[in-house]
Amino acid sequence: MKAAAALARGARPTLVYHTLRELIVRGQLAPGSRIVETDVASKLRVSRTPVRGALQRLQQEGYIVDAPSLQQSRPTVAPMTHEDALELFSIVAEIEGLAARYAAALDDAARTKLAAVLTATNTKLERASRARQPKHDLLYELDEAFHRGYVTAAAGPRLRALHDVVKPQAERYERLYVSLLSRGIAPSVSEHQAIIRAIRVGDADAAQRAVQTNWRNAADRLGKVITTFGERGQW
Structure with missing residues (x-):
């Protein structure tokens, strides 16, 4: 190995x-x-x-x-619980929301370029979700790439360090439940479009809110899945 x-x-x-x-x-x-x-x-x-x-x-x-x-x-x-998932997604929402706020404060050229990259990724995500047999790993990777795009473009070193610590913990839930969450891709794609629009026009407040809304809704979708199919690793 x-x-x-x-x-x-x-x-x-x-x-x-x-x-x-x-x-x-x-x-x-x-x-x-x-x-x-x-x-x-x-x-x-x-x-x-x-x-x-x-x-x-x-x-x-x-x-x-x-x-x-x-x-x-x-x-x-560590077991994977509803309570833990909600906490992690809430933290990621704040970290990535702040990164999106910074992204919306970039200069016009940088915002336009970033918006184009995010749009391309989101389009790929939408197309992948429409496949007759969606590839769940691909859906996860594209969603991850979308969020990583604005974090990498605008977050400072301390914010990225916090993101690097917390995001993989949320990733556990996304990866484990991705096959059950695939039906939630369509609303997520729409929520991503709101993030892109806010960044493109330089509306920092709207960009931050849009990211927080995306993660809050993702937490709600995940919560319903966990409630239906159960927590993992409980004693």
Whole structure:
């Protein structure tokens, strides 16, 4: 495994962290599953020290919790709950809303260029959603690319750092439930158009509100799915 080979050449907690986080975000480490320190160290060909550091960081960021009702600490992939999803989506709404506000404050040329890029991405998303058998991974990637477009274009380093910490946690929900959320793409595309319009004309207040509305509605759609199909990884 390429990742294991890279880690073997010079392991660092950060590299172990990113490897484990990616597995969690993509659902390859399922919600509620136990993470055994020695097993991780063996699979990644590292000592337990960087694994321990990575697990501590993942726990601080909410990806991992200690299994309840056990005398000894047993790191477990955090369950995916309605309450947690609402909190994460609300935080992302504020971060990305601020980024959209900054995007609307760019000069005319930059706004026009950004609006064109966002429109192209949103058009691809709409077309992909109309496919007879929509590719769920593609729908996710296009939606992610849309939001990343204005964040990358306008957010400062601190805001991007906050975004990089929180957004992958929301991504867990989007990826796991994407097949059930695909019916919500049409309203999301329309909400994206409102974001584009506000950025294009330089209306910072409207751009921020449009992003917040998009994420609030996404949280509502996700909440209905979780209520119907259940939470993941609860004990």
